[in-house]
Amino acid sequence: MAFFPAALERLIDQFAALPGIGRKSAQRLAFHVLALPDAEATAFADAIRAAKQEVRCCRLCQNYTDQDICPICSSDRRDHSMICVVSDPKDVLSLERAREYNGLYHVLHGVISPMNHVGPDDIGVKELLQRAASEEVKEVIMATNPDTEGEATAIYISRLLKPFGVRVSRLAYGIPVGSNLEFADDATLTRALEGRTEMQ
Amino acid sequence: MAFFPAALERLIDQFAALPGIGRKSAQRLAFHVLALPDAEATAFADAIRAAKQEVRCCRLCQNYTDQDICPICSSDRRDHSMICVVSDPKDVLSLERAREYNGLYHVLHGVISPMNHVGPDDIGVKELLQRAASEEVKEVIMATNPDTEGEATAIYISRLLKPFGVRVSRLAYGIPVGSNLEFADDATLTRALEGRTEMQ
Numbered sequence: 001m002a003f004f005p006a007a008l009e010r011l012i013d014q015f016a017a018l019p020g021i022g023r024k025s026a027q028r029l030a031f032h033v034l035a036l037p038d039a040e041a042t043a044f045a046d047a048i049r050a051a052k053q054e055v056r057c058c059r060l061c062q063n064y065t066d067q068d069i070c071p072i073c074s075s076d077r078r079d080h081s082m083i084c085v086v087s088d089p090k091d092v093l094s095l096e097r098a099r100e101y102n103g104l105y106h107v108l109h110g111v112i113s114p115m116n117h118v119g120p121d122d123i124g125v126k127e128l129l130q131r132a133a134s135e136e137v138k139e140v141i142m143a144t145n146p147d148t149e150g151e152a153t154a155i156y157i158s159r160l161l162k163p164f165g166v167r168v169s170r171l172a173y174g175i176p177v178g179s180n181l182e183f184a185d186d187a188t189l190t191r192a193l194e195g196r197t198e199m200q
Numbered sequence: 201m202a203f204f205p206a207a208l209e210r211l212i213d214q215f216a217a218l219p220g221i222g223r224k225s226a227q228r229l230a231f232h233v234l235a236l237p238d239a240e241a242t243a244f245a246d247a248i249r250a251a252k253q254e255v256r257c258c259r260l261c262q263n264y265t266d267q268d269i270c271p272i273c274s275s276d277r278r279d280h281s282m283i284c285v286v287s288d289p290k291d292v293l294s295l296e297r298a299r300e301y302n303g304l305y306h307v308l309h310g311v312i313s314p315m316n317h318v319g320p321d322d323i324g325v326k327e328l329l330q331r332a333a334s335e336e337v338k339e340v341i342m343a344t345n346p347d348t349e350g351e352a353t354a355i356y357i358s359r360l361l362k363p364f365g366v367r368v369s370r371l372a373y374g375i376p377v378g379s380n381l382e383f384a385d386d387a388t389l390t391r392a393l394e395g396r397t398e399m400q
Binding site for chain 1: 228
């Protein structure tokens with residue numbers, strides 16, 4: 001039953017279509033927007049349009065940018081011999097925050113997932129291989145998530161990269177810093193044992 | 201640090217300004233919108249504009265509608281002698297769902313809250329008194345939330361309504377149906393005892 005005015009129902013539907021937003025939350029958000037001053041609601045609508053129009057993917061790394069080539073790829077202060085492969089633009093943010101990595105990135109915008117009909121062609125593997133073919137590139141770090149699909153994607157891509165003669169590495173698995181052995185799952189503990197390093 | 205393109209940051213800001221949406225969720229939602237087909241993103245932006253433009257408050261009950269007078273107020277199958285006063289349009293939906301009430305509503309769009317500088321003039325108390333002054337109205341049911349501000353608002357309005365000679369009632373307090381005494385708080389149990397009814 002469409003209880004609210006049609007335009008309000010449509011707005012609720014739009015919010016409810018967002019990930020992690022249920023019907024009740026969508027109602028709450030739509031009511032909030034209705035109660036906003038006109039200028040603020042318009043700013044919200046404009047922000048959606050502007051983001052879609054202005055934000056594109058970097059021609060090289062596929063990360064979101066509003067330029068042809070993103071600031072990281074065009075920076076001469078970054079190490080152009082390393083490419084870190086992530087599944088999502090958010091992962092670039094996480095890695096940048098750690099301030100440890102100074103190379104370039106390659107954003108797949110997904111992982112290979114036969115269940116969801118996502119194949120290598122859908123996540124820009126070809127573009128990565130083209131970049132890896134450049135003489136400049138010495139190492140590719142696979143930084144997809146440590147879950148089944150992320151792992152499978154990393155293995156698949158690393159095999160394709162072998163012929164190019166670049167070093168292919170994978171982020172280390174282990175106990176998170178500041179965490180507790182008690183709460184670590186078996187798979188993580190197994191990996192932490194396998195990957196143990198000698199103490200100095 | 202504005203890490204993402206400006207237009208994307210602005211969209212994240214817009215989502216983060218919504219109630220109950222933190223920075224991480226706002227990022228997730230903004231990325232979701234970026235990944236939408238153009239037509240769907242445009243539909244989202246249009247839905248916000250349309251809702252703001254088309255949805256207004258019913259001239260009588262102040263509930264959201266796209267007409268001058270809402271379907272409930274203009275229905276001749278509703279009992280026009282009763283007005284149920286709620287603080288929020290969502291509450292009308294809840295009461296309608298119960299299919300028990302067949303009278304009219306009055307939506308305050310808030311409660312009296314001196315802490316938040318919300319006074320009687322801000323929640324349309326005057327409009328309610330005008331309606332209660334009509335000969336037709338026999339009973340006003342106060343259905344604001346059973347919290348401090350909802351209760352204070354109900355008491356304040358009921359005093360103003362007294363001179364009009366209408367019956368003023370309040371929703372019953374008590375143990376929720378299907379609930380468990382064990383989980384009922386003291387205030388609810390006290391009210392449930394006070395409001396106990398004789399068994400037939």
